[in-house]
Amino acid sequence: MKRIALIGMPNAGKSTLFNRMSGANAKIANWPGVTVDLLSAKLLLAGDMAELVDLPGIYDLHGFSDDEQVVRHFLCNNTIDLVLIVANATQIDRQLSLALQLKSLGLPAVLLLNMADEAKTLGITINTQQLGDELGYPTILLSAKYGQGYSDAYQLIETALKSSQPIGILSLEKDFAVDQQIENKLDTIIRHSVDVPIQTTHSITEKIDKVMLHPWLGLPLFFAIMYLMFEAVYTIGAPLQDSVAWLLEGFRDLVLVPLFSFLPPLLNSFLLEGVFDGVATVASFVPIVIVFFLFMAIIEDSGYLSRAAFLMDAMMTRLGLDGRSFVMLLMGFGCNVPALMGTRTMRSRGLRLLTMLVIPFSLCSARLQVFVFMTTALFAPSQAPLVLFSLYLMTFAVVILTALLFKGQFNSQEPFALELPPYRFPTYRQMILRGWHEISHFLHRATKFITIGVILVWIVTNMPYGVEPASSASWSGWIGEFLSPILSPAGINPELTVALIFGFVAKEIVIGALAVIYGLEGTSLMEGIAQQIDWVQAYSFMLFTLIYTPCLATIATLRAEAKSAWYTALSLAWPLTLAWCVSTGFYQAARYFGY
């Protein structure tokens, strides 16, 4: 099978092209081996099956940050039939250098000048024929996002693939004294074939930046945007959650209850009150998560994250972190795992470890589900978004505290430069794909962690055989009672304690576990919990859920990325200690003041 690799500078649109070429139905698999950052898909190209590999962005072949190492390692350990060099056409004056480096290695390649739409708007004209001839690679303009020029590019790739000779294992230990030569050639080619108007401006971007990066307004605007986003997620998501919960409840009462009524009572309870109630309660929160990710998709695609890095860098530096750490925290609001992997762009190990230590405090979408559930159960609809927002602010408070305490251990003096791309907007197709991705992500987790988690919860609440479920005679009762001296000062009762224990596997399980433990589901579960605990206990429980030990997938990623047992132990023990202190402190203080 032929192997094709996508190579280009970060943010040149490699993954957009990858998705367009492989299609939504192509199998996208994690690459086994050094890293999960290589994505590959199989597709039919020029009559043969070919494997298309999406690589992390690389600035130049000397690159030695961890993400760039992935590319170097790939190039040095695989035979490649064809390289698709993806470059941003509007920045061809600098991005062409990577193509020249690849050329000097003798790689067979095609140069795809992406973002043709933006180049056109800016009045940049590129003579692709001339450029391709001088460079020695077939060259074409296209827009991977909107599709202009795509079919021509596709044909060009097919033709190139038919005639290309695979190149064996490369050595990148090459002497790059040829760099000066490359630089001269770059200037010559650009002079001959690229025409840039003297005054090019992303005028809309400049106007937006004047407001967004305003010296005084910038930061307040950032927090205002965040607040509005969570308010919107709650306002749009909560009714959706209600309707899904109602549908699932109907399905249970009208279909499952009669269907399972012939089963022995224990099996009936296992299937209905264990598996179904647990999984269905978690599933009802999927719409909220989808709405959340649609907003995240817009923000991530807009280019605003780089602006957040710009605004926050000065403050983050004082914490021993930098602007990228802040962006990773924001990405962590989606899921902590990709945020942890995103730290690969950092070259300094100290900076990377400190950033990875704080990322798990980021209120991820799984914890969002728990908090939406709890706030809906115990707070008025008008207060709920504020309560939710306060927990997001809590993320930052805990991050600041942790960074200040540990920055001495993880020292770094890394210079860094970050691109601020023009503002962009995702296409509807991209947003739908993102939503779909989240649903499949949930289904994947549901079939693994969540189902197993709620089954375990059912077992501990119903065993030994014959006990009243979740009573003090059951295993869960024992566990709850056993840990009660530790957690009752934080106002966390034995039932919630059991839910927290299983939340270690995946935070979504917390709500599923509560459904199983209380033997209730949907609205009745919320009412049941509201009768058992008051808002102070609920908030203390939420603080604990926010801060304590991250989920299993996060721990596994931390371990794999840091490659240090000591560090992994620290990232387990510290959040647990801190969670207890914060929850207990809050609970005792609130009670002291008479709440």
Added chain:
Amino acid sequence: MTQKQPLSSLVPGQTATVQALHADPGFQFRLNALGFRIGKHIKVIRTAPFNGPLHLKLGNTEVMLRQQDADNIEVLM
């Protein structure tokens, strides 16, 4: 003025030409790839509050760079 000065001494709105880059090799390659090359024009668009990074424009690329790293780039106005 026709004297070399550090990039960090420019104020927003000013434009200058890169004369020399002093950085560790790894960072120098990164700067090159981002468009910081001798003879290139740089415009300082703004600086972030609290002595934060510079917002720069080189050709069609906009970049943020910290003050301390901008100290190591010599420019000519």
